[in-house]
Amino acid sequence: MNLESSVSVPSVQELAFQRPEKVPPRYVRDEDGDDVIGPYPSDPSLRVPLIDMAKLVNADTHQLELQKLLLACRDWGVFQTHTLYQELIQQKLVNHGVSNTSIKNMENQVRRFFELPLQEKKRSAQRSGSLEGYGQAFVTSEDQKLDWNDMIFLKCLPIQNRKLDLWPQNPPEFRETLERYSEDIREVTIAIMKFITMSLELQDTQISESFREGLYDIRMNCYPPCPEPERVLGIVPHADNSGITLLLDCADFSGLQFLKDQKWVNVEPIEGAIVVNIGQIIEVVSNGIYKAPEHRAVVNKWKERFSIVTFCYPSPDMNIGPADQLIGEGKVAVYKKFTNAEYFSKFFNRKLDQSFLDMLKYDQ
Ligand SMILES: O=C(O)CCC(=O)C(=O)O
Numbered sequence: 001m002n003l004e005s006s007v008s009v010p011s012v013q014e015l016a017f018q019r020p021e022k023v024p025p026r027y028v029r030d031e032d033g034d035d036v037i038g039p040y041p042s043d044p045s046l047r048v049p050l051i052d053m054a055k056l057v058n059a060d061t062h063q064l065e066l067q068k069l070l071l072a073c074r075d076w077g078v079f080q081t082h083t084l085y086q087e088l089i090q091q092k093l094v095n096h097g098v099s100n101t102s103i104k105n106m107e108n109q110v111r112r113f114f115e116l117p118l119q120e121k122k123r124s125a126q127r128s129g130s131l132e133g134y135g136q137a138f139v140t141s142e143d144q145k146l147d148w149n150d151m152i153f154l155k156c157l158p159i160q161n162r163k164l165d166l167w168p169q170n171p172p173e174f175r176e177t178l179e180r181y182s183e184d185i186r187e188v189t190i191a192i193m194k195f196i197t198m199s200l201e202l203q204d205t206q207i208s209e210s211f212r213e214g215l216y217d218i219r220m221n222c223y224p225p226c227p228e229p230e231r232v233l234g235i236v237p238h239a240d241n242s243g244i245t246l247l248l249d250c251a252d253f254s255g256l257q258f259l260k261d262q263k264w265v266n267v268e269p270i271e272g273a274i275v276v277n278i279g280q281i282i283e284v285v286s287n288g289i290y291k292a293p294e295h296r297a298v299v300n301k302w303k304e305r306f307s308i309v310t311f312c313y314p315s316p317d318m319n320i321g322p323a324d325q326l327i328g329e330g331k332v333a334v335y336k337k338f339t340n341a342e343y344f345s346k347f348f349n350r351k352l353d354q355s356f357l358d359m360l361k362y363d364q
């Protein structure tokens, strides 16, 4: 069995509805009662960088903000950004973008989907041999520890990748909202990728343009309240295998954390802002200058949290290896070049305890 399908698991929402006093053993990460959540940074000034798209598109402020973007991608691998809409349209960088309405609509639809009775949600349940649909990802055995999370994962773009039989018909506006949202996110991704490649001083736009024909897979997460939040994880630490990932945090408290200098740093949700993190493909393309950061989700004792996560991939025609301009003339290639198909085959056939990126490196 490879990682393209998952063992079916119980719904965490249903479990939480029963208001248990304790977490069932399958979700407990610490065997001896230790807190699995720490360590948090002692330095409260450690904050995920904020990048202002308006400054990136304004000629007077462009250089300084691009420098900030470079440091964010190099030292953190993640940043938050808002003002994704008006400025980009004015600068004709996008035809449309993610407006606050598009964000609000999507959040509402996801909330309403997870509020449905289990039987109704199960109409979109994962089928065997596929990760798409309502269920859980990367569970390969009955004794594997489980995340405190329910999710629905749908491939959204290109349109021919959609498995509409798994797209919820309830709530009734879910489908058209997701269609619109994925197209909006694609526009924004191309714009963000332009700035990311610019910050690497890559002159041509081939990489950012390859996201026009790219793949956009959306994972909607629900983290129910948990009686013993310090003993479980919403999502285990991982790096994304995407090009970049755009995450919408639908909560007014933090749950997402990034690893920075061996400490977990909370992302404080900002209304209308998106969290952008570097995925492993851009780590490889940048020859390791930019890092795909480790991140995880923790859960709350009283409150449910949702997130809407878009994994953005370049066109399947694009080979995955360090950009030509970043190697040669004394600059050593850290990563090998693979075809797109080879890259994904390695990803889905990796062992869960193996570092995926190490498999792509030249032997040191
Ligand atoms: O929901 C979150 O905050 C994190 C989700 C995530 O990292 C993922 O789905 O890959």
Ligand SMILES: [Fe+2]
Residues within 6 Å of the ligand: 238, 239, 240, 295
């Ligand atoms: Fe992730």
